[in-house]
Amino acid sequence: MMYTRLWHDAHIDVWASVLPPLLPEGPRVWLEIGSWEGRSAAWTLDNLLTREGDELHCVDVWSRPDVEKNWDANVGSRAIKHKRRSVEFLLGDKRRYCGCYIDGSHDAPDVLADAVLAWRRLDVGGVMIFDDLRLQHPSNLVGRVNPGVAVEGFLAAHSTRLTVLHRGAQAIVQKRRE
Numbered sequence: 001m002m003y004t005r006l007w008h009d010a011h012i013d014v015w016a017s018v019l020p021p022l023l024p025e026g027p028r029v030w031l032e033i034g035s036w037e038g039r040s041a042a043w044t045l046d047n048l049l050t051r052e053g054d055e056l057h058c059v060d061v062w063s064r065p066d067v068e069k070n071w072d073a074n075v076g077s078r079a080i081k082h083k084r085r086s087v088e089f090l091l092g093d094k095r096r097y098c099g100c101y102i103d104g105s106h107d108a109p110d111v112l113a114d115a116v117l118a119w120r121r122l123d124v125g126g127v128m129i130f131d132d133l134r135l136q137h138p139s140n141l142v143g144r145v146n147p148g149v150a151v152e153g154f155l156a157a158h159s160t161r162l163t164v165l166h167r168g169a170q171a172i173v174q175k176r177r178e
Contacts, residue, residue, distance in 0.1 A: 044101075111130070
């Protein structure tokens with residue numbers, strides 16, 4: 001495996017305890033918005049999407065060739081790669097998902113758009129994971145708004161439609177029947 005960053009490793013214990021009991025019995029289709037080098041994708045494939053017919057759809061712009069090369073080496077044909085902007089993908093996507101991991105952008109307006117559009121594709125009982133609730137932007141990202149602002153706004157706006165399962169550096173929620 002070729003990883004330059006192991007950001008996902010800090011969340012493995014929570015994911016491993018919270019997610020497996022919530023997965024449906026039938027084929028599982030999962031969406032990952034923002035995949036970088038594929039660390040979270042590889043973990044998801046190895047631990048959650050282990051049955052015949054399960055699918056992982058990874059959406060990223062992969063603007064750096066070295067990062068995309070690492071994703072190809074780490075995940076490759078085990079997932080379905082969508083190299084495009086998440087909003088473009090989500091506006092044209094008709095699939096239903098049992099889970100969605102949102103980690104594509106580090107700017108609140110983008111995170112909110114991803115959350116709203118992905119929520120419409122999420123099955124009742126499905127889980128949505130938000131990354132970067134506590135991200136503090138370095139000085140080279142002046143002008144961006146912390147993703148946590150978007151996540152907290154989304155959670156408040158959908159408070160009667162979801163159950164918060166975990167809240168820390170990430171938030172994990174489950175979609176309830178409306």
